Each structure stands twice: as structure tokens, then as C-alpha cells.
Amino acid sequence: MPNKFFTKINYSASNEDSESERKALQLTPQDVVLCITGSGARPLDLLVDAPQKIISIDFNPSQNHLLALKIAAYRHLDYQAFAEFIGLYPSNSRLVTYQKLQTSLPPKAQDFWNGHPRLISGGILYCGTWERLLRGMLKMAKPRKKTLQQLINAPSLEAQKDIWTKKWDNWLWRGYLKLISNQFLWKHIVREPGAKLIPKTFDVYAYMKQRLDHMAMNFDLKTNHYAQLIFQGGYQPNCALPHHLRPENYTLIQNKLENIEVITNTLSSYLDTASQPITAFSLSDFASYAPLDVYQATWQKIIQAAAPQARFCERHYLVKRNPEKQFPAIQRNQALEETLTQTDETYIYSFCAGHIAKN
Numbered sequence: 001m002p003n004k005f006f007t008k009i010n011y012s013a014s015n016e017d018s019e020s021e022r023k024a025l026q027l028t029p030q031d032v033v034l035c036i037t038g039s040g041a042r043p044l045d046l047l048v049d050a051p052q053k054i055i056s057i058d059f060n061p062s063q064n065h066l067l068a069l070k071i072a073a074y075r076h077l078d079y080q081a082f083a084e085f086i087g088l089y090p091s092n093s094r095l096v097t098y099q100k101l102q103t104s105l106p107p108k109a110q111d112f113w114n115g116h117p118r119l120i121s122g123g124i125l126y127c128g129t130w131e132r133l134l135r136g137m138l139k140m141a142k143p144r145k146k147t148l149q150q151l152i153n154a155p156s157l158e159a160q161k162d163i164w165t166k167k168w169d170n171w172l173w174r175g176y177l178k179l180i181s182n183q184f185l186w187k188h189i190v191r192e193p194g195a196k197l198i199p200k201t202f203d204v205y206a207y208m209k210q211r212l213d214h215m216a217m218n219f220d221l222k223t224n225h226y227a228q229l230i231f232q233g234g235y236q237p238n239c240a241l242p243h244h245l246r247p248e249n250y251t252l253i254q255n256k257l258e259n260i261e262v263i264t265n266t267l268s269s270y271l272d273t274a275s276q277p278i279t280a281f282s283l284s285d286f287a288s289y290a291p292l293d294v295y296q297a298t299w300q301k302i303i304q305a306a307a308p309q310a311r312f313c314e315r316h317y318l319v320k321r322n323p324e325k326q327f328p329a330i331q332r333n334q335a336l337e338e339t340l341t342q343t344d345e346t347y348i349y350s351f352c353a354g355h356i357a358k359n
């Protein structure tokens with residue numbers, strides 16, 4: 001893993017709609033879940049279903065340090081102080097709060113955060129490369145501020161659709177989408193390591209256009225948390241927040257934090273040593289960073305480590321795979337996948353979900 005990309009925090013807010021994982025995995029208190037950490041949002045969201053254990057894994061140590069700091073904040077703060085500390089609410093005293101939290105962090109996480117005070121003072125919720133990129137891109141929308149305000153404050157879904165089709169979706173928007181869909185930009189300028197795995201024949205522009213049209217036609221942008229990241233740079237007061245950020249779930253999550261174990265490793269290496277059968281897999285879009293051989297080797301180990309009838313939920317972004325062709329034990333549920341692809345409130349993913357047929 002020599003790429004520096006995988007040593008910084010790339011994702012810090014919620015870039016996924018965990019409701020999809022909840023529907024696919026149907027977790028119960030008996031479940032042992034293997035879950036990619038990413039921003040930490042999904043493992044924390046899944047705690048609302050109180051599984052026996054969530055093994056939260058990421059090969060990027062910084063993503064796990066982020067989760068460790070979020071966990072420390074839940075442990076020691078009430079909701080108001082938590083929301084201020086992470087950056088959901090404004091605050092000028094995050095570094096003072098950090099002094100109280102730091103001693104409860106694992107030593108490596110403490111070293112990491114001691115070296116990144118600016119990420120803390122700015123609010124860890126929006127400190128990721130992706131969240132900062134979205135905020136940067138939003139600056140390009142300045143000339144269209146008035147139309148954007150109309151769009152995100154539309155009084156009804158019908159009015160929103162009308163503004164999208166008649167005012168927003170013009171040559172400027174399409175030009176912008178073409179620009180951000182350009183593979184050269186991601187490969188050579190942003191240097192996103194996943195960019196080289198996108199098949200040359202995959203039309204990124206057509207895909208993004210279709211998915212964002214789907215967003216505008218089906219989701220209320222005023223309350224949708226992913227739309228707020230894209231069009232407002234962060235969650236506004238009217239946002240339907242991800243589960244783990246909702247005040248009504250705060251105590252529930254605080255009481256279940258012991259159920260999360262954080263592991264820095266690749267999925268594949270961890271699965272070689274997993275000591276208990278895993279009943280559910282929340283795999284995010286690990287295909288985005290896995291060449292085909294790594295992807296297949298990882299799936300082989302997932303099947304080996306799976307408990308009988310284990311459920312899985314994998315997201316596909318721009319790299320679409322069909323693991324069932326190689327491994328017949330993978331039973332994809334097409335009806336479920338289609339529902340998730342249509343209803344997921346982060347709209348840019350399709351799904352590979354189902355169960356593993358194993359006795």
C-alpha cells in the first residue's frame with residue numbers, strides 16, 4: 001500500500017445511506033458484522049440495530065483514527081457538545097474539548113490527532129479529502145447561486161423537478177459534469193488511485209448524469225443528507241441526518257460502543273485470521289480500490305469466513321463487478337439490489353447484495 005492517498009483521511013462525513021445496508025443485512029443482536037470503516041458513519045449507523053459485534057476494518061489507519069475520535073466523543077460528551085466538537089454545530093473550543101478526549105484514544109490515534117490540530121479545530125465531520133473537494137467544487141457554482149437557492153429550497157418535489165429540468169440542467173451543468181467525469185482529471189491531477197480501475201469503456205459522464213437526474217426527480221434536496229454535502233457543503237438544520245448523528249439515537253449508540261472493534265488491515269489479510277464466523281458483511285465499495293485479482297481473492301476469503309447463510313451488502317460505484325460468476329456460493333438478490341439502487345439516498349451506487357449459500 002505505498003500510495004500516500006491511503007494514509008490521509010479521505011472520507012469523513014456520510015457518503016453512503018446506511019438505510020440500504022440495514023435493509024439488506026437485517027441485523028439482529030446475534031450478528032457478527034464485518035464492516036468497512038471509511039468515514040466511520042456506517043459502522044456507527046449499524047449500531048442502531050444493536051448487533052453483537054461490529055468489526056470495523058480499514059487498511060487506511062487514518063480512517064480508523066477518525067472513527068476512534070468519534071467514538072471517544074460519544075463516550076465523553078452529551079449530544080450538544082458532541083455535535084459542536086465534530087463540526088455539526090459551530091464551535092470555537094474544539095481543541096479544548098479534544099484535551100479532555102485525547103487520553104481515552106488508542107496511542108496511535110492519539111499521536112495522529114496530536115499532529116493534526118487544524119483538522120480538529122475545523123470540525124472532523126468535514127475534514128476528509130472528499131468533503132473538502134465537494135466544498136471546493138461548490139465555489140464553482142457561485143455564478144448560479146440564485147438558481148441553486150431556488151433548487152434547494154423548492155417548496156415541493158414537483159417544483160424541484162421543474163427547476164431542475166427547466167433551469168438547472170443547462171449547458172453549464174452538463175459542461176461541469178463532463179469536467180468532473182473526466183478520467184484524466186482523476187488519474188493525473190487528483191491522483192485518485194481508484195481511477196485507473198474504471199474501465200475505459202465506462203461512460204462516467206452518462207452514468208453520473210443519469211444518477212443525478214434520478215436524485216433530482218426522487219429525493220427532496222432540502223432534507224437529503226448527500227445533496228446537502230454536494231450543494232451546501234455540509235448538513236443544514238433541516239437535514240434528515242444519518243442515523244448516528246440524530247439526537248434520538250445518541251444514547252442508544254453510546255450504550256453500544258463496546259460492540260465495535262476497530263481493525264487496521266486489508267479485508268483479505270484479516271479474513272485469513274478471523275476467529276469467529278461472520279454473519280453479515282457491509283463491504284462498502286471496496287471494488288473501487290481492488291484490481292480484479294485482489295477483488296476475487298477477497299471474495300474467496302469472505303466466503304470461507306462466512307457463517308452459513310451470511311448476508312452481504314456491497315456497493316458498486318464506477319467499478320461494477322459480478323463476483324457470483326466466479327463463486328456460485330454468492331446468491332445475489334436482484335429484486336433487493338434493484339430496490340436499493342432506486343431508493344438509496346446517496347444515489348451514485350448500484351448494489352451487489354444477497355446471501356452466501358453455505359452449510
Ligand SMILES: C[S@@+](CC[C@H](N)C(=O)[O-])C[C@H]1O[C@@H](n2cnc3c(N)ncnc32)[C@H](O)[C@@H]1O
Pocket residue numbers: 006010011013014015016036037038039040041057058059060063265266267268284285286287288289290298
Ligand atoms: C471503499 S471506500 C468508500 C468510502 C465510503 N463511501 C464512505 O463514505 O465511507 C471506504 C474505505 O474502504 C477502505 N478500503 C478499500 N478497500 C479496502 C480493503 N480491501 N480492505 C480494507 N479497507 C479497504 C478505504 O481505505 C476507504 O476508507
